[in-house]
Amino acid sequence: MRAKLERDFDRFKRELPRDFPAHVRGSYRIDLTARYLGELVPHPIGKGSGQLSLNPGQLEDDAAAGLAFAVLKTVIAEDEAGTQTMAAWAIHETKMKVERRPAGAGRAGWTVSWKGRGWDRPFAEYLALVRAGRDLTRAGRLLVVPSVKYHLPRLAEPFREGEYRYTTAQLADAWREPPLLVEKDFSPTLAGDARADDRAQSLRWLEEVPRQIRAASPIPVRVAVKLMNARFDDRFQVEMMEACKGADALVVFNRLFDAEQGVAFGGWDLSDRNLRVLDSYRPPPPSSAPYRPLTGTGNICSGRMILDYARRGCESVQLHTFFQLPLSEYAATHGSRAQRALHALVFHPRDGLLAGMLELEARGALERQSGELRFLDLGAHAHRAG
Numbered sequence: 101m102r103a104k105l106e107r108d109f110d111r112f113k114r115e116l117p118r119d120f121p122a123h124v125r126g127s128y129r130i131d132l133t134a135r136y137l138g139e140l141v142p143h144p145i146g147k148g149s150g151q152l153s154l155n156p157g158q159l160e161d162d163a164a165a166g167l168a169f170a171v172l173k174t175v176i177a178e179d180e181a182g183t184q185t186m187a188a189w190a191i192h193e194t195k196m197k198v199e200r201r202p203a204g205a206g207r208a209g210w211t212v213s214w215k216g217r218g219w220d221r222p223f224a225e226y227l228a229l230v231r232a233g234r235d236l237t238r239a240g241r242l243l244v245v246p247s248v249k250y251h252l253p254r255l256a257e258p259f260r261e262g263e264y265r266y267t268t269a270q271l272a273d274a275w276r277e278p279p280l281l282v283e284k285d286f287s288p289t290l291a292g293d294a295r296a297d298d299r300a301q302s303l304r305w306l307e308e309v310p311r312q313i314r315a316a317s318p319i320p321v322r323v324a325v326k327l328m329n330a331r332f333d334d335r336f337q338v339e340m341m342e343a344c345k346g347a348d349a350l351v352v353f354n355r356l357f358d359a360e361q362g363v364a365f366g367g368w369d370l371s372d373r374n375l376r377v378l379d380s381y382r383p384p385p386p387s388s389a390p391y392r393p394l395t396g397t398g399n400i401c402s403g404r405m406i407l408d409y410a411r412r413g414c415e416s417v418q419l420h421t422f423f424q425l426p427l428s429e430y431a432a433t434h435g436s437r438a439q440r441a442l443h444a445l446v447f448h449p450r451d452g453l454l455a456g457m458l459e460l461e462a463r464g465a466l467e468r469q470s471g472e473l474r475f476l477d478l479g480a481h482a483h484r485a486g
């Protein structure tokens with residue numbers, strides 16, 4: 101197996117097989133099938149919302165590369181008159197800087213420094229992007245999901261239902277066939293904002309927002325809540341997960357916020373925090389609460405890190421930074437960054453997903469079912485009580 105992996109890693113540097121999950125299944129008897137927001141996808145690796153899903157060209161490249169799914173840049177909700185209560189997040193900023201970010205124990209990860217926030221162009225252009233994504237989804241080439249930042253009121257204020265209703269109805273109209281899949285972003289800049297200082301206020305948002313979106317949608321909708329990394333302790337992070345009772349999935353967790361520099365950041369501090377919180381998370385038993393699947397995000401730069409999230413219950417992962425590294429950082433010599441990233445994440449003979457799964461099998465931590473190792477079995481033992 102090891103020799104085969106080394107051979108595949110080497111020959112796929114020029115080009116990944118068109119249907120690499122089928123190759124993996126055939127050659128290694130490993131089933132990479134994963135799940136995002138209730139949809140089965142051929143493998144767990146998708147693109148997180150951000151600057152890499154702003155136009156149809158980027159989506160087309162991702163479909164060609166073989167990504168499992170892509171979440172569109174976050175749009176700021178508006179009402180019929182175009183009013184956006186969260187307009188402070190619709191600011192224009194183009195410059196991104198990919199840089200090293202040192203963390204504890206001498207580890208230097210990667211982060212993208214960027215002062216921007218949400219979608220800054222007209223909503224009509226976003227809807228055109230949603231339609232392009234819908235066509236790719238229907239063609240079975242790439243699951244595409246929009247992301248929204250809806251109004252978040254202060255404790256004494258009501259939710260602006262007009263913004264929820266108009267924005268969701270427009271997305272549903274663009275998507276056409278139910279269910280509509282939506283991610284709701286709670287961003288690091290929100291975590292750094294004064295309005296997130298009040299814990300009760302944040303918990304009210306998480307309880308109410310999925311309900312508001314559901315009530316606003318003219319067609320059945322599935323809601324993934326992308327949780328912020330609040331500026332409180334790990335215990336509160338778990339409280340936020342528990343508060344999201346109405347969500348169909350949780351994306352855990354958006355980037356950290358550096359208050360001094362006023363920027364969001366990633367790297368090892370982010371994955372350390374995320375994995376630590378997931379370790380302490382104990383979901384309520386299925387009999388007392390609906391099943392809420394997890395999707396991991398944060399500093400995923402290797403297959404081993406995918407396994408770290410998967411073994412803590414994540415059924416898929418969303419990356420941003422690893423799709424932005426200097427070309428010299430990828431072992432592959434040809435293809436788009438998404439392709440080169442997939443090559444490393446899946447086939448790296450030491451740190452790749454296949455190598456990691458085979459190692460777990462050798463250690464007796466993952467068993468074959470009907471002769472196959474299955475990605476979705478990795479989380480089976482996550483979050484057991486005690």
Ligand SMILES: Cc1cc2nc3c(=O)[nH]c(=O)nc-3n(C[C@H](O)[C@H](O)[C@H](O)COP(=O)(O)O)c2cc1C
Binds near residue numbers: 326
């Ligand atoms: C430049 C940049 C812009 C981002 N914009 C958004 C956004 O609009 N909405 C959102 O939900 N997440 C956004 N993210 C967060 C990413 O989707 C991802 O969850 C996060 O960066 C952690 O993954 P990573 O360590 O692989 O980058 C952004 C990240 C970066 C680096």
